Amino acid sequence: MIRFEKVTKNYPGPGKPALDQVTVDIDKGEFVYLVGQSGSGKSTALRLVLRELRPTSGRVYVAGKEINRMAGWKVPRLRRQVGTVFQDFRLLPNKTVTENVAFALQVIGKSRREINKVVPETLEVVGLKDKATRMPDELSGGEQQRVAIARAFVNRPMILIADEPTGNLDPQTSVGIMNLLEEINQRGTTVVMATHDHGLVDQFRKRVVELDHGRVVRDEAAGSYGFQH
């Protein structure tokens, strides 16, 4: 589903590459943690999957397509297959929960009928059916992240990318978010989650890919967060 082939990414200016000859293969339906210290290249790797960045060398494949050679006008279509969740939720403060989720479908041209059907279903999946008309500032952090996940999942993407989704949440709420991501994963969506959260990685055992200074130093099925940290 996602394949990095000897991917190197240099940012302009001096310094070591953000990613250095990274080769990783993630299959359909997998749940993968991307761990490592700040600056180890986790976010760079995620941004490469979204084609927000292009590799300096090497190839990135998403859903069988080499995306670094993809024409610019095809990029939106790629992103429709990849849902994204961030640490800071990125909700629109002037829209209700429903409107925030519906927004993702409106702007890619889905019909109103489809939106009216899919948005409530998705809110039910993330457990926010009762709060559909609330504004984001009336929700707790965990609930806001659920809205963000609903927005990322509403178009039923093949891949869900989560960049530190629990970074702003307390441990108990984080477990709730993990349960939700796991449920989405069980529905067939491949999940790639960059995280610093030892507790979660150790509690929900999944494949762990550890980056250090842009290199893959560990790739372990059902791994722990790691003993170096």
Place this chain on the structure above:
Amino acid sequence: MQLRYVFTELRSGLRRNLSMHLAVVLTLFVSLTLAGCGLLLQRQADKTAETLGNELQILVNLCVADDPSESPNCSAGEVTKPQLQEIERALNDSPEVDSFEFQTKEEGYEKAKEIYSPEVFEGSDPVITVDDWPAQYWVTLKDPKEADGVISAVSGLDGVSGIKDQREALSQIFGIMTALKYGSWVGAGFLLFAALLLVANTIRLAAMARRREIGIMRLVGASTLYIALPFLLEALVTAAIGVGLTAGALAAFMHWGIGGLEGTIQFLPWIDWTDYVESLIGLVPPGIALIGPALTLIPTLLLTRKYIKV
């Protein structure tokens, strides 16, 4: 494509940046009005030159039957072919002549209709008939100050009833028109530049105000066109208002300005409403209705590519 979002955004975008949009509209309005005046003056100059010749030209009037000039050159009545050949030879031989064209009496008569009031051409015994109008040579000089040689060479020839030399009067008229035209264009140029900068600023502000939405739209895979559409429509709306105001101002100029001049200065052929429409929607040179949207859409396209790059 769901356009509801686009129109909601358009409305809120116009409201949010109202003062900026007003600034763009007003600057566009004034600059386009100046540009439009320049276009109309250009047409006025062309029309004048077409009917009366330009400041580089002298007109050689040829004899008509019963020539009113009573010139001895016209004793043979209407100018004849051999006489014409003689005159053309003299024109060809003159070093002062750059080129010349023959205008038949019918062509001259049609042009006269544009200047004189219609009554003089009507009725059973009209004041002016085709046969009253002399055929002419329109002679373009190499140097507007040097015509003595050609005038003396031609004026004595048979078949020439007289020389119409309006260089001085016309050069003043053209001088004024040219000065006004370039004045308008320079003023328009500065203001159009200001309009461009304002448009650029407006887009930057709007993109800043909407950066969160734009970020999300990019992430969820909205197409670039869809993201840019509210910006483009905003640009189009401001341009349309600017062009509309300009059309009104130029119509007022035509009605009161040209209309008033027509009454006082009758020997000039004045531009009419066809020229007005051409200045608005003409293609070459581009009319106001093209310049306006181009001025707002081109920077919008360039800047949205920069600010909302997918």
